[in-house]
Amino acid sequence: MIRTEELLLNVGPQHPSTHGVFRIVVKLDGEVITEATPVMGYLHRGTEKLAENLNFTQIIPYTDRMDYVSAMTNNYVLCHAVEKMMELEIPERAEFMRLIVMEMQRVASHLVWWGTYLLDIGAMSPFLYAFSDRERILSLFNELCGARLTYNYMRVGGVKWDAPEGWIAKVKVLVKDMYNRLDEYHNLVSGNEIFLSRIKGIGQYDAKTAIDYGLSGANLRSTGVKWDLRKDEPYSLYDRFQFDVPVGKNGDCFDRYECRMEEIVQSLRILEQALEQFPGEGDTMGKVPRVIRPPAGEIYVRIESPRGEIGCHIVSKGKAEPFRLKFRRPSFVNLQILPKLLVGESMTNLVTILGGIDIVLGEVDC
Amino acid sequence: MKGMLKGLGVTLKTMGSKKVTMAYPDIPIEMPDRFRGIQYFEPDKCIVCNQCARICPTDCITLTGKANPDPEKKGKVIDTFDINFEICILCDLCTEVCPTEAIVMTNNFELAAYSRDDLYKDKEWLYENNSNIREDNNNIGSPKGGAK
Amino acid sequence: MQHFWDQPLSWGTAGIFAAAAIGVLAFVIFFVTYAIYFERKFIGWMQYRQGPNRTGPLGLLQSVADVAKLLFKEDTIPKKADRGLFILAPVLAFVPSFAVLAFIPYSLNLQFADLNVGFLYYIALSGITTIAIVVAGWASNNKYSLLGGMRSAAQMISYEVPLVMSVVGVVMMSGSLNLRDIVIAQEGYFWHWNFLPQILGFGIFLIAAVSELNRTPFDLPEAESELVAGYHVEYSGFRFAFFMLTEYIYVYAIASLTTILFLGGWNPPIPQLDFIPGVLWFFLKFAVIVFCLFWIRATFPRLRVDQLMGLAWKVLLPLAILNIFLTALGIELIG
Numbered sequence: 001m002i003r004t005e006e007l008l009l010n011v012g013p014q015h016p017s018t019h020g021v022f023r024i025v026v027k028l029d030g031e032v033i034t035e036a037t038p039v040m041g042y043l044h045r046g047t048e049k050l051a052e053n054l055n056f057t058q059i060i061p062y063t064d065r066m067d068y069v070s071a072m073t074n075n076y077v078l079c080h081a082v083e084k085m086m087e088l089e090i091p092e093r094a095e096f097m098r099l100i101v102m103e104m105q106r107v108a109s110h111l112v113w114w115g116t117y118l119l120d121i122g123a124m125s126p127f128l129y130a131f132s133d134r135e136r137i138l139s140l141f142n143e144l145c146g147a148r149l150t151y152n153y154m155r156v157g158g159v160k161w162d163a164p165e166g167w168i169a170k171v172k173v174l175v176k177d178m179y180n181r182l183d184e185y186h187n188l189v190s191g192n193e194i195f196l197s198r199i200k201g202i203g204q205y206d207a208k209t210a211i212d213y214g215l216s217g218a219n220l221r222s223t224g225v226k227w228d229l230r231k232d233e234p235y236s237l238y239d240r241f242q243f244d245v246p247v248g249k250n251g252d253c254f255d256r257y258e259c260r261m262e263e264i265v266q267s268l269r270i271l272e273q274a275l276e277q278f279p280g281e282g283d284t285m286g287k288v289p290r291v292i293r294p295p296a297g298e299i300y301v302r303i304e305s306p307r308g309e310i311g312c313h314i315v316s317k318g319k320a321e322p323f324r325l326k327f328r329r330p331s332f333v334n335l336q337i338l339p340k341l342l343v344g345e346s347m348t349n350l351v352t353i354l355g356g357i358d359i360v361l362g363e364v365d366c
Numbered sequence: 367m368k369g370m371l372k373g374l375g376v377t378l379k380t381m382g383s384k385k386v387t388m389a390y391p392d393i394p395i396e397m398p399d400r401f402r403g404i405q406y407f408e409p410d411k412c413i414v415c416n417q418c419a420r421i422c423p424t425d426c427i428t429l430t431g432k433a434n435p436d437p438e439k440k441g442k443v444i445d446t447f448d449i450n451f452e453i454c455i456l457c458d459l460c461t462e463v464c465p466t467e468a469i470v471m472t473n474n475f476e477l478a479a480y481s482r483d484d485l486y487k488d489k490e491w492l493y494e495n496n497s498n499i500r501e502d503n504n505n506i507g508s509p510k511g512g513a514k
Numbered sequence: 515m516q517h518f519w520d521q522p523l524s525w526g527t528a529g530i531f532a533a534a535a536i537g538v539l540a541f542v543i544f545f546v547t548y549a550i551y552f553e554r555k556f557i558g559w560m561q562y563r564q565g566p567n568r569t570g571p572l573g574l575l576q577s578v579a580d581v582a583k584l585l586f587k588e589d590t591i592p593k594k595a596d597r598g599l600f601i602l603a604p605v606l607a608f609v610p611s612f613a614v615l616a617f618i619p620y621s622l623n624l625q626f627a628d629l630n631v632g633f634l635y636y637i638a639l640s641g642i643t644t645i646a647i648v649v650a651g652w653a654s655n656n657k658y659s660l661l662g663g664m665r666s667a668a669q670m671i672s673y674e675v676p677l678v679m680s681v682v683g684v685v686m687m688s689g690s691l692n693l694r695d696i697v698i699a700q701e702g703y704f705w706h707w708n709f710l711p712q713i714l715g716f717g718i719f720l721i722a723a724v725s726e727l728n729r730t731p732f733d734l735p736e737a738e739s740e741l742v743a744g745y746h747v748e749y750s751g752f753r754f755a756f757f758m759l760t761e762y763i764y765v766y767a768i769a770s771l772t773t774i775l776f777l778g779g780w781n782p783p784i785p786q787l788d789f790i791p792g793v794l795w796f797f798l799k800f801a802v803i804v805f806c807l808f809w810i811r812a813t814f815p816r817l818r819v820d821q822l823m824g825l826a827w828k829v830l831l832p833l834a835i836l837n838i839f840l841t842a843l844g845i846e847l848i849g
Contacts, residue, residue, distance in 0.1 A: 007657060009657050009658075009661075010657075015742060016742065017740065028661075031661065031665075031819060054423055057421065057459065058421065058422075058423040058459065059423075060457075061423050061455055061457035061459070062423065065455075118815060121815040121816060122730060122731065122733070122814075122815040122816025123813070123814060123815035123816075124557070124561070124730075124811070124812065125377060125380075125557075125560060125561045125812050125813060128561035128562060128563065129380075129561065129562070132386045132562050135386070142397070142398055142400075142401060143398040143400065144400070145400060146398070146400035146401045146402040146458065146471070146500075147401075147402055147456070147458075150455065150456075150457075152457045152458055152459070160458075160462070161400065164398075164399075164400070184376055187372045187373065187375070187376045188372075188373045188376040188377070188813070189373060189815065190369070191368065191369025191370075191372055191373070192369045192370055192372075192373050192814065192815065193367070193369050193370060194370070194731050194814055194815050194816075194817055195369075195815045196369070197817075197818075197821055198815060198816075198817070198818055198821075346818070346819060346820070347661065347740055347741070348734075348740055348818045348819055349818070350740075351740050370813075370814065373813045373814070374809060374810070374813050376813075377560040377809060377812050377813045378560070378809065380559070380560050380561070380562060381556065381559045381560050382559075383562070384562075385559070385562050385563060385564050386562045386563075387562070387563050387564045
């Protein structure tokens, strides 16, 4: 009889597949994980606490840095919460601009996910394919608001910049090209038998577990629950557009992959319609008091970020600074199911499952 | 097998296609006009209203004013104006609130330095940083709207 | 030429032998340098990139600069490592990889050792490298490298079996294990080459060979996204360079073997083209194989450990045995 011992392996915080500074302490029996303890907080910057000393305009650049892959939706959730509290009217053109950049952001964010997920699984090329296309979206953002990652684009009451000359036409070209690029992506990996065998049936959970853990986004939809805040609680102008909510069946990594890939297509559909209906004239900033002081009270708004339901809870005492600001970060919530999923899986599947959840560490640690 | 062959076809096709790499350090990148690089500061325009220092989310701007040396005129003139680039996040809020466009963004983005001391940019440095100044500053008070 | 190497050893011949060995080493290192360069170039082009183009004209000196960097790097040995084994492992990996090159026939007359058990010699020596990788994984005293070393041992031992089995068909057809005789048996038009009658064996050989090389999609021992760098996670400087060198020399050896066993060695595709020297044909075919390795690396994701084992034992091995039976039947029925 051979005496075997469990191996305590420290994955992270500088492991290449933890997508940042995330750490998982796993107990390995051979290559099978018997216990996994996620350790997070390496990127904690105390955004929520810092926000208590900042006024609402100043908080916007901080939200950029939470989910830095999808800064536009973060900007939006804060502005949306404040606007709802103050019952502000947003000009239609501003709302269109917001919606267009948010959907572009969703495409860019899913591209990052797609590229890095394939990189986790061992294919090198998809990463560069995805990034070369994301680069086009970021260049458009750069033209629009002067930054490529931390946009600080939205303001309470509207957006900072109107679309520059020819920008809308460029987005139209981009949307058209993206359909072709997606075909190429599917040709490159989606049919690859090695890839399919790596993700089918891995990290499976059912709808009940997903809801119990509070999952949202593609992690929830992959189990067959049709829940998309853009459809179920329409905010912005989403009720004006036709789009489907892709759902999976089995709740495994493959369904999550399919859902996200289909979400890109749906985002492109929304973009097509939004660009078609884009108003030719109009203000990009509504009538906003010089100092933004939401009335005393509380509000919770939630929107659909690329990673799931991002919520913003503001407690105001009628001052220019929030009394308490709390973000419900989808990456953080989605991550909670990880220890449960990892038990009994191999080291290889750890990477597949963690990548499939799609976390951004800036948002997990906030 | 079919999926794998398709993938091989894609990579082979890409081999002959146009490359996206930019020859960056050899050929400088032209940033769009709205790009937020390091600020340009014009002391003559500054009215020491302190708005930039107040709006800055990271408190990286410190400024002091002094009484106008010309006794005929009222108000203050800028004495010192420092931006700590260790913590500046280039969020654009200081240029947005500046009523006189004394502080504006430029397109210069190469900020790397060998010493942290080099990152403290004072009034003189910021005044000399006068290339690639952003034209459209869209600061509060200017007419809204703009191009379609 | 063969008689030359069979001369009794004297001081004079020993000197020539040594010079020839150094010549081969220089040639192989030249190959490795530019294999890495072209690998990076090709993969770059396949990913909308340029690949290395900064060092020297067209980046041709990139690998030279990399090697120079590795040689000048500080030689670090982890404090808790098993010092002796840690130092031994890169050497143990490299020596057999170089020794296997002795038997490759590049053309009818250009060969160093005309071994009657040519192919078995390769398998036997390349097995030693597996030990070296396990030793490296163990001696580093790092959990990632241990896992990488264990994976490597399991993988390479598993895939050696179908690798050998797939060649049995070729050996039966030519009636010899001697690589020169195998090539001579493939003379004629390109449909006389072994890859057509032995198409099954060819497929199995290719898959098993890529796996033996630890290259994508079988690069589990050094799977970057899982095990950081696998068995050589603690190695740096010239010790790491030795592992890299070993890996690429095996690419050289496997590409040569595939050419010899299945693609007719130095034979031209149609005999009318035999005015072109055989060595050129050999290296043309060789280059195609090496390119395919790069191409696969740019496209495929990685397999999982259990799938990898399953593929070797449940798919490739039965198919290889089936191939042997089919070959035997074919020889019996067709002649």
